[in-house]
Amino acid sequence: MSRGTTASINLNHLRHNFSLVAQKADAASPGCGVIAIVKADAYGHGLEPVVKALPQEAAFGVATLSEARTIRRLRPQAKILLLEGFLDAAELQAARTLALDCVIHQPFQLQLLENSPQQVPLNLWLKVDTGMNRLGFPRSQWTDVLQRLKSIAPASNITVMTHFASADQADSEHSMKQLEALTDLECGLSMSAANSAAIFSFPETSFRWVRAGLALYGISPMADILGSELGLKPVMRLAANVIALKDIQAGEKVGYGGCWQAPVDSRIAVLGIGYGDGYPWHARNGTPVYINGLYYKVVGRVSMDMLAVEIGRDSAVGIGDEAVLWGEELPVEVVARHAETIPYVLPCGLTSRVQYVYTGQNDLELSAPPVHVDENIAASSTVRGRE
Ligand SMILES: Cc1ncc(COP(=O)(O)O)c(C=O)c1O
Structure with a gap:
């Protein structure tokens, strides 16, 4: 007998959860794509097997270049979003080599881009802070930053994103305020806001891309609801x-x-x-x-x-x-x-x-x-x- 300390990962359940999320997102916002958040070793489930098991249409969201490199090796064509963007010139170069989509949330990232004109424009994700107060430009800077971004990359390469602070609380007034702030921008660009909680509790925030982490693994993002009650299967x-x-x-x-x-x-x-x-x-x-x-x-x-x-x-x-x-x-x-x-x-x-x-x-x-x-x-x- 061994200790038998084993994590069994059911990849069929992973695929089931992905398609449930994809259906919900598409029903709320036709054409909406799913970014599978696979940072932190796919939330502890194993990055490589999780990436391999997901369908070809999946895009991926990561926190580190090393995670992005692993995915690029497995999926040469996939959309890979670096959630905190590049943090210095060397990382910007690596992001270009790996053809990553990069979140831009700080002025120093804009400067790095402006100081190194690109041959092939990257996909840039402007992160606007609508009330999470973690990453993202404050409202007073949105118009100016957008203008600078548009002189770096064509509008078709720019997505505007924000992140909800309390989407796991049903009827959150704060989420509604965040949504209003985002839609006030009226920039005509692709948008992304929803995490797992918003996909289920606030589907009108699905826009062009949802970013699903916890739900993919079959776990409920809401405190008082189980994943199974949302139709999810534990992975x-x-x-x-x-x-x-x-x-x-x-x-x-x-x-x-x-x-x-x-x-x-x-x-x-x-x-x-x-x-x-x-x-x-x-x-x-x-x-x-x-x-x-x-x-x-x-x-x-x-x-x-x-x-x-x-x-x-x-x-x-x-x-x-x-x-x-x-x-x-x-x-x-x-x-x-x-x-x-x-x-x-x-x-x-x-x-x-x-x-x-x-x-x-x-x-x-x-x-x-x-x-x-x-x-x-x-x-x-x-x-x-x-x-
Ligand atoms: C910017 C961003 N989007 C989406 C997610 C996915 O969140 P969840 O696991 O709640 O779906 C995360 C997770 O931390 C995140 O940081």
């Missing part, structure tokens, strides 16, 4: 084996700091996964784990290599049984709530100790039958086992 399934069983007496404490005490005689299953693999240390007592069709609770502090689950004295769980930490049976959104974090963090945080297995490379391969998620787990409150 990652994280599992580990039971490596030890231990009977404990009522009153005994489990793990570092003894922060969980057995209320009655019970049994603990120790799993071969811990924060050294990327499972969140913050997962509270009661975080659900799925073993052999039942939901159990994490008890005590998560260790570097292990965590403990209370299974009870009458449990049939045995050494070597597989436990699911998140996946179709147990939404990662629920685990994130128990760990007081956001679901983005969990797949992104897996370490090199986790073994990755890919299924569904072949389009003809059938996806696994749908698994019913326990409604109590979906509500994230009640989990089988004791407090």
Whole structure:
């Protein structure tokens, strides 16, 4: 028996999510394309296999030149958007060589462009700040910057983009204000605004390009909704084996700091996964784990290599049984709530100790039958086992 610490990546589910997003975007804004956001190793799912699995029409969004290089090798013709743009002259040169679309959000990037006339114009994405207050030109500079950009590249090579701060909150007044600011610009250029949350909650912001990250991986971008409720399918399934069983007496404490005490005689299953693999240390007592069709609770502090689950004295769980930490049976959104974090963090945080297995490379391969998620787990409150 091994620790069995495995992230299984279902590429059929990835493709399903991509087409769902593409359909939604096209229905809201005919001709709208999808930029698959694959930065940070495709949100921890593996950049190369994810890029290879997506359809030819997919464009890609990345944060670093190294991510862009990997994609260019795999997809010589694809549109690749460098989300923070080039940061110095050498990066500008590399972006040209790789034929990247570049976000321009700071005056120094404009100057770099103006100081190095281009033989072949790059596709430039003017980032306007409509209320996120992170990247982008302030409203007072939009007209001037647009003029300068138009003297560098033809209008057909320029897209105006912004990023929503709160699209994950339904009926967000702030998103509406951001949208109004963007449309006030009335520049007649291609536009892009929507991230995953806006694609579902604010489809009128689809414009020419949507930029979908989290939803592609089957995870809900909205705090109180699961991906499955939006028609998405989870791409990652994280599992580990039971490596030890231990009977404990009522009153005994489990793990570092003894922060969980057995209320009655019970049994603990120790799993071969811990924060050294990327499972969140913050997962509270009661975080659900799925073993052999039942939901159990994490008890005590998560260790570097292990965590403990209370299974009870009458449990049939045995050494070597597989436990699911998140996946179709147990939404990662629920685990994130128990760990007081956001679901983005969990797949992104897996370490090199986790073994990755890919299924569904072949389009003809059938996806696994749908698994019913326990409604109590979906509500994230009640989990089988004791407090
Ligand atoms: C500019 C930009 N657009 C789109 C996205 C994708 O966001 P999401 O994963 O919420 O779809 C990101 C993610 O950080 C981003 O920075």
